[in-house]
Amino acid sequence: MEIIRTISEMRTAVRKARLEGGTVGLVPTMGYLHKGHLSLISRATQANRLVVVSIFVNPLQFGPEEDFGSYPRDLEGDCALAAQAGADIIFAPAVEEMYPGKTLTQVEVALLGDWLCGRSRPGHFRGVTTVVSKLFNIVQPDKAYFGEKDAQQLAIIKQMVLDLNFPVEIVPVSIVREEDGLAMSSRNVYLSAQARSDALVLNGALQQARRLYGAGERNSAKIRQEMLKMIEDAPGANVDYVEICDRSNLQPIESIDKGALVAVAVRFGKTRLIDNITLTEV
Amino acid sequence: MEIIRTISEMRTAVRKARLEGGTVGLVPTMGYLHKGHLSLISRATQANRLVVVSIFVNPLQFGPEEDFGSYPRDLEGDCALAAQAGADIIFAPAVEEMYPGKTLTQVEVALLGDWLCGRSRPGHFRGVTTVVSKLFNIVQPDKAYFGEKDAQQLAIIKQMVLDLNFPVEIVPVSIVREEDGLAMSSRNVYLSAQARSDALVLNGALQQARRLYGAGERNSAKIRQEMLKMIEDAPGANVDYVEICDRSNLQPIESIDKGALVAVAVRFGKTRLIDNITLTEV
Numbered sequence: 001m002e003i004i005r006t007i008s009e010m011r012t013a014v015r016k017a018r019l020e021g022g023t024v025g026l027v028p029t030m031g032y033l034h035k036g037h038l039s040l041i042s043r044a045t046q047a048n049r050l051v052v053v054s055i056f057v058n059p060l061q062f063g064p065e066e067d068f069g070s071y072p073r074d075l076e077g078d079c080a081l082a083a084q085a086g087a088d089i090i091f092a093p094a095v096e097e098m099y100p101g102k103t104l105t106q107v108e109v110a111l112l113g114d115w116l117c118g119r120s121r122p123g124h125f126r127g128v129t130t131v132v133s134k135l136f137n138i139v140q141p142d143k144a145y146f147g148e149k150d151a152q153q154l155a156i157i158k159q160m161v162l163d164l165n166f167p168v169e170i171v172p173v174s175i176v177r178e179e180d181g182l183a184m185s186s187r188n189v190y191l192s193a194q195a196r197s198d199a200l201v202l203n204g205a206l207q208q209a210r211r212l213y214g215a216g217e218r219n220s221a222k223i224r225q226e227m228l229k230m231i232e233d234a235p236g237a238n239v240d241y242v243e244i245c246d247r248s249n250l251q252p253i254e255s256i257d258k259g260a261l262v263a264v265a266v267r268f269g270k271t272r273l274i275d276n277i278t279l280t281e282v
Numbered sequence: 283m284e285i286i287r288t289i290s291e292m293r294t295a296v297r298k299a300r301l302e303g304g305t306v307g308l309v310p311t312m313g314y315l316h317k318g319h320l321s322l323i324s325r326a327t328q329a330n331r332l333v334v335v336s337i338f339v340n341p342l343q344f345g346p347e348e349d350f351g352s353y354p355r356d357l358e359g360d361c362a363l364a365a366q367a368g369a370d371i372i373f374a375p376a377v378e379e380m381y382p383g384k385t386l387t388q389v390e391v392a393l394l395g396d397w398l399c400g401r402s403r404p405g406h407f408r409g410v411t412t413v414v415s416k417l418f419n420i421v422q423p424d425k426a427y428f429g430e431k432d433a434q435q436l437a438i439i440k441q442m443v444l445d446l447n448f449p450v451e452i453v454p455v456s457i458v459r460e461e462d463g464l465a466m467s468s469r470n471v472y473l474s475a476q477a478r479s480d481a482l483v484l485n486g487a488l489q490q491a492r493r494l495y496g497a498g499e500r501n502s503a504k505i506r507q508e509m510l511k512m513i514e515d516a517p518g519a520n521v522d523y524v525e526i527c528d529r530s531n532l533q534p535i536e537s538i539d540k541g542a543l544v545a546v547a548v549r550f551g552k553t554r555l556i557d558n559i560t561l562t563e564v
Contacts, residue, residue, distance in 0.1 A: 105445035163387035
């Protein structure tokens, strides 16, 4: 596995691989890889000749009060894990390589980013779509792999690819969970032992939604109320949102006739965690 | 020469050409081709195996009060001219092909589009950068050719390519003028015989700037004042702007030490024309 730091070397490596034939898969990450990322990588290895894992903590998608500075980083550990999962190239540019001067251009998807995580993270998704556009233009992958944990990010990137005609297929990959149900996240390392235990209420509330839906409940307000109550009763949990909406256009759903995304964001101390499930048509 | 109407056929044609080797050149136009466009096309034929001319009157870059509906169109004539100039493919998608649903994604370059033409055409450059991004993603050219008449557009697209790492080289091509000095423009057909004659003041004022600069004048306010007076004295001319600025970052220049862009926009009746020259370091 090769570690590449510059855009021009990255372009050269991809050009070389193209000449040899076969497709290129990109797994964009912010590093501090966990089993969720590794499942993206191993999925990419199944369908591509060259698998590029980008590791870039993108300042543009962090708010001024957010954790850009303290976001966990471990390039050495990441490289070992990515190599094991089958990555061919780690693309780990410095901030100055990605944003050498004043960046004036931004890519923005209207509406989809205005609520859910967008409400408490203004500008976040604009930062995501801008850096993903850059990565697409640098790596020019055939396929790019995104985790379903970031359901809103996935919907926004799919919309961007559709609207701007990026020649990239977006491949969604299922959430990977710890044995006790907590969704894998690089931010889980922020949790104290107590908060780690409190955080199980996220998956608990989502499973409760699944149970209610399975028992025939279709009124999303009712499901949402039960989830809210469960999370609010949990120690240490501060609800950011609990919403039931369409997985593609993220519009709120009142009566769940054709499946829905159930998405939650909850703070445990300073750590904000997100999780979701899909209720599928039965 | 082939005429292509759909994005998928366009992708197939480019993929085929790539397999045969050689580069792809794109000349993005809104059609109603004149000698300015033809010089872009013949320039592209000199450096590429496949030359694609896109013809698409992009609704996104017209304001609600602007001339989208009446913008001159002549696909048959355009095809004849483009073929003669050496184009291999005309890509002429319908509006529904380029914007099949509600487009939520836009690409915006901050600051550079806020003044000059941007002041009287709010949202115009966002429409341009969005559709050019789409065309770049559809055609995936190695080089794209833009006329220097649209100096602000050129600066904005160069900035966008830099910021978003599009793998495309932007090639600027000089203004082509009628024998009497009027810059070629598809909108010249709007002019009455009288306005056509009045419009010569654009180039006249630019030549006056060049004379003053040649005689040693470096104070851009003085050059600008002389130009303004000349245009305001001309019959039928309503000044939109006369500005002297940096060709790359479009910032106003007070003392012209290292060359400058002199750009003008003037209305003749309902028709708004633009023109510019570069004063180069001597």
